[in-house]
Amino acid sequence: MKSLPTISAALCVRRLAAIALATAAVLPGLRSLGEEGSDSKQITAKDPAPNHREPGTENRESSHYTQREPTRDGIGKVYMGREIAKVVGHGAIRWLERPEREREELPGKVVENMELKPGHTVADIGAGSGYFTFRVAKKVPEGKAIAVDINEKMLAFIEEREKELGMKNIETHHGTIEDTKLPEDTVDLAFMVDAYHEFSHPREMMESIVEAIKPGGRVIWIEYRKEDPTVAIKPLHKMTQAQVKKEAAAVGLTHLETRDFLPSQHFMIFQKPK
Numbered sequence: 001m002k003s004l005p006t007i008s009a010a011l012c013v014r015r016l017a018a019i020a021l022a023t024a025a026v027l028p029g030l031r032s033l034g035e036e037g038s039d040s041k042q043i044t045a046k047d048p049a050p051n052h053r054e055p056g057t058e059n060r061e062s063s064h065y066t067q068r069e070p071t072r073d074g075i076g077k078v079y080m081g082r083e084i085a086k087v088v089g090h091g092a093i094r095w096l097e098r099p100e101r102e103r104e105e106l107p108g109k110v111v112e113n114m115e116l117k118p119g120h121t122v123a124d125i126g127a128g129s130g131y132f133t134f135r136v137a138k139k140v141p142e143g144k145a146i147a148v149d150i151n152e153k154m155l156a157f158i159e160e161r162e163k164e165l166g167m168k169n170i171e172t173h174h175g176t177i178e179d180t181k182l183p184e185d186t187v188d189l190a191f192m193v194d195a196y197h198e199f200s201h202p203r204e205m206m207e208s209i210v211e212a213i214k215p216g217g218r219v220i221w222i223e224y225r226k227e228d229p230t231v232a233i234k235p236l237h238k239m240t241q242a243q244v245k246k247e248a249a250a251v252g253l254t255h256l257e258t259r260d261f262l263p264s265q266h267f268m269i270f271q272k273p274k
């Protein structure tokens with residue numbers, strides 16, 4: 001397993017304490033996350049609303065979606081037969097950074113299986129607190145890791161941690177709910193961990209991700225296994241392999257392989273045509 005970024009315990013404690021204070025209003029939600037052992041989602045007042053649209057794009061809502069009564073953890077918007085989950089707020093940073101993730105999601109092995117080269121440009125789409133961004137950045141010392149998120153507070157957390165760690169090859173990147181805003185053909189690998197299921201505009205997001213990847217570049221999709229009833233995660237926060245493949249094929253990605261080394265998640269590799 002790869003080593004964690006070398007963060008001093010004191011720095012970690014200080015920052016997490018600050019976040020705990022700043023996000024006191026949403027902590028009850030976090031407690032319930034812990035109790036249930038799953039990443040239950042909630043929307044905080046300052047986070048982008050799931051159906052918020054950028055000015056000037058009002059008429060671009062595509063026919064890819066239908067709307068129904070939202071279920072408890074969803075937004076009621078249905079894409080290719082799947083209801084989209086509510087987006088997680090920055091109050092979940094503590095949850096995303098929980099130590100148990102090491103054994104639950106094997107981040108070292110995940111990064112190892114990305115097969116990165118030192119000069120790669122890698123985009124972590126829906127980066128959250130940067131749990132994976134920092135680990136990836138260490139493996140691309142001559143390249144960079146780009147943390148893409150719609151939540152400025154998540155990005156601010158990453159920027160602060162990058163400064164503390166003295167790292168230089170992480171870029172934070174503020175996308176919109178339907179566009180990564182990454183430049184065309186510039187990314188070797190884009191990956192999404194526990195994030196895609198909550199993209200409110202998955203088709204548009206994937207189109208923009210595919211556009212940003214170099215021809216022949218890869219997309220790695222990591223989601224909790226919906227086929228497995230023993231995976232104790234709420235249904236909308238899990239995806240079947242068949243569903244992921246269907247949604248990837250819709251934007252022209254080819255499935256290369258699925259690797260089965262994770263305790264509860266699929267690790268699926270796709271490629272953009274050369």
Ligand SMILES: C[S@@+](CC[C@H](N)C(=O)[O-])C[C@H]1O[C@@H](n2cnc3c(N)ncnc32)[C@H](O)[C@@H]1O
Nearest residue numbers: 088096126127128131149150151177193195199
């Ligand atoms: C559950 S968190 C996962 C964070 C991180 N990937 C991890 O595994 O620790 C999902 C993240 O996706 C972000 N997100 C949701 N919709 C997005 C979009 N359209 N573009 C970029 N990020 C998005 C949320 O703001 C949140 O930070």
